[in-house]
Amino acid sequence: MNVDKLKERYLREDIIEKISYLFFGGLTTLVNIVSYWALTALLGFNYIYASIIAWIIAVIFAFITNKLYVFKSEKKDFKSITKEAISFFTFRILTLGLDLGTMFLMVQIIKTNDILAKIAANVLVILANYFASKLIIFKK
Numbered sequence: 001m002n003v004d005k006l007k008e009r010y011l012r013e014d015i016i017e018k019i020s021y022l023f024f025g026g027l028t029t030l031v032n033i034v035s036y037w038a039l040t041a042l043l044g045f046n047y048i049y050a051s052i053i054a055w056i057i058a059v060i061f062a063f064i065t066n067k068l069y070v071f072k073s074e075k076k077d078f079k080s081i082t083k084e085a086i087s088f089f090t091f092r093i094l095t096l097g098l099d100l101g102t103m104f105l106m107v108q109i110i111k112t113n114d115i116l117a118k119i120a121a122n123v124l125v126i127l128a129n130y131f132a133s134k135l136i137i138f139k140k
Contacts, residue, residue, distance in 0.1 A: 017070060021130055024065040032058035055096070063088045071138035084137055091132040095125045 035057045039050035063085060067073045075081060099121045106117035 017134075018130075020070045021066070021133075024062070024070055025126060027065065028058050028062040031061045059089060059092050062092070066133055067138065071133060073138045087137040088133070091129065091137065095128045095132075098128060099125050 032054050035054035036047075036050050039045040039053055040047055045053070066088070067081075067084060073084060075084060102121035102124055103114070103117050106112040106120060107114050112120075
């Protein structure tokens with residue numbers, strides 16, 4: 001294979017990966033919202049507990065879809081999968097902190113509209129999660 005064909009193949013795979021990440025990220029958001037709704041509206045959970053449980057369900061869904069469909073990790077042994085899962089959850093907890101910190105900074109300190117702050121926080125979180133997954137958690 002010549003260099004131009006390798007570049008073309010890499011670019012195509014990179015674009016497909018990013019589209020898959022956004023698609024499954026959208027599904028993860030849907031899983032989070034539907035889980036939250038089911039826990040509060042159907043089961044009567046307190047909104048804080050429902051938020052925590054919905055976040056955990058969404059992160060588990062995100063781990064599975066990122067591993068299998070986005071980054072196509074081929075690691076199958078228990079030790080490797082456990083390492084990926086721990087890394088994934090650790091980075092998601094860190095980016096949850098990034099989300100909350102961005103919200104606090106923008107809403108409480110800068111006095112930005114909370115919806116604009118949430119959008120900005122989500123952009124930062126999506127980027128951080130993508131690069132953590134690509135470069136650290138599911139690196140080839």
